[in-house]
Amino acid sequence: MSPTPSPTPSVPAPGRVAIIGAGPAGMAAALSVHQAGHQVTLFERNSQARPAGNILNLWPAPIKALGLLGVDIDDLGAPCESIFRNLKGKQRVRVPLPEQVIRDYGGGFIGLLRPDLYERLAAALPEGVLHTECRVERIEQDTRSARLHLADGTVHEADVVIGADGINSLTRRTIWGETPIRPHNLQLYGGYTFEEPPTATRGLCVLTHSRTVQGAWTSIRSKGRDGFQWWVLHAHPIDTPVPTDLHAAATRLAVPFPDPLPSLIAATDPQHVQSWPIRDRKPLKQWSRGRITVIGDAAHPTSPYAAYGAGMATEDGYFLGRRLAGRDLTDHTTVAEALQAFETPRKPHTSRQSQTAWALGKVFHHAPAPLRLVRDAIFDRTPLLQKVVGEGTPGEILKQLDEIDIAEQAFTAARSQI
Structure with a gap:
């Protein structure tokens, strides 16, 4: 008598996932969800996936996630080491990472232009995933599905909805109601140049603080060209108009700072200068409800003081797609469990970064x-800032790299069953 064959494990059919917003969070989520074997539709209200800013830094964890998502990370940015100094040049913080990490990911972090990241992400998207000029006006859900009501009158049905729609997120309002934006009463001016002052040193990100202003500069690479980005940041009431001449305003703020910052600003084309207010929201205690979740700035908008907003958004998208692998997305309970498993380890990490950034801006x-x-005497004469930033940041980066390794192992196992 021949043995009874073992039953073949049932394989869930591909689910339908809708993502709102084609920023780093949304595009990373689209790539990860697609790799997980689900059908994904990415809705963008503008005519293309376009960044709201011009300059950017990325730490190793999001770079690793991008590579695993199939994004071309070759020569994406300039390798840098981050240092905090006072106005006289005294070092307050150095952010060290293991040499192996630096070798693997092109530096302690990389400096790049934000449009370059968007271009690389968009180029990796499968054909037909991105739908532009599609404005979502309303979202509803029940235990069977979620529905997106678009401005053109059409309705898109999905098993999971991912809100990657920024600080003014419709998705967040839909599931959690209106929560106030928290103004930091800070204004940032940032720009970039491909001219190289003789006092600028490649491979560095130097953040210098006067009594009231932060001035910083960083190496960048863009499309094979070496250059520098810079920014100056100061207290500015949210309801006070910003000067119309952004280049002149940045020049004035940089006067007390040592070169190369003033020289970099002087060499910058005024068309390459932007300014934006620093704002965030208090971290959410819960990101998901039913079949809907939020990621990136929709979940945890973060001040540039963390230098991690786009990086955390990219990580969110990566981890969420991995959590949906091998799941039956038609089942309401399964979806809720998967979304909770995604957000539980993300919340402490993102909350720590956003709250630390808020506190540093205040201080x-x-x-x-x-x-x-x-304050300055404490920072100059004690290791306090080194412990908070110089030791805390590498610890979080290494933890996220380990989390990605764990997620990839589970993802590989889940995909092998499909």
């Missing part, structure tokens, strides 16, 4: 005048 730019001398 460096909103301290009462009598306390600034005390």
Whole structure:
């Protein structure tokens, strides 16, 4: 008598996943969900996936995630090491990472232009995934599915909806109601140039603080060209108009700073200067409800003081797609469990970054005048800032690299069953 064959494991059919917003979070999620074997539709309200800013830094963890998602990361940016200094040049913080990590990912982090990241992500998207000039006006859900109501009157049905629609997220409002934007009362001016002042040193990101202003510069690479990005950041009430001449405003703020910052600003074409207010929202305690979740700035908008907003958004998209691999997305309970498994390890990491960035902005730019001398003495004479930033940041980066390794192992196992 021949043995009874073992039953073939049932394989869930591909699910339908809709993503709102084609920024780093949305495009990374689209790539990861597609690799997980599900049908994905990415809705972008503009005519193309386009960045809201011009300059960017990426740490090793999001670079690793991008590579695993099939994005071309070759020569994406310039390798850099991050250093904090006071106005006299005294080093307050150095952000070290293991040599192996630096070799594997092109530096402690890389400096690049934000449009270059968008171009690489968009180029990796499978044909037919990205739908532009599609504005989502309303989202609803029940235990069977979720529906997106578009401005043109059409309705798109999905098993999972991912809101990657930024700080003013419709998705977030839909599932959690209106929560206030938290203004930092800070204004940032940033630009880039491919001219190279003799005082600029490649391979560095130098952040310098005066009593009230942060001035910084970083090596970048863009389409095979070497250059530098820079920014200056100061206290500025959210309801006060920003000067119309952004280049002149940045030049004035940089006057007290040592070269190469003033020289880099002077060499920058005024058309390559942008300015934006620093804002965020308090971290959500829960990202997902039912079949809907939020990622990136929709979940945890973060001040540039963390230098990690686009990086965390990219990681969100990567991890979410991995959590959906091998799942039956038609089943409401399965979806809720998968979304919870995704967000549970992400929330402590993203909350820490956003809250630390908020606190650093307050400390460096909103301290009462009598306390600034005390603050600077503490930062210059104690290891406090080194412990908070110089040790805390590498620890978080290495933890995320390990989390990606764990996720890839589970993803490979899930995909082998399909």
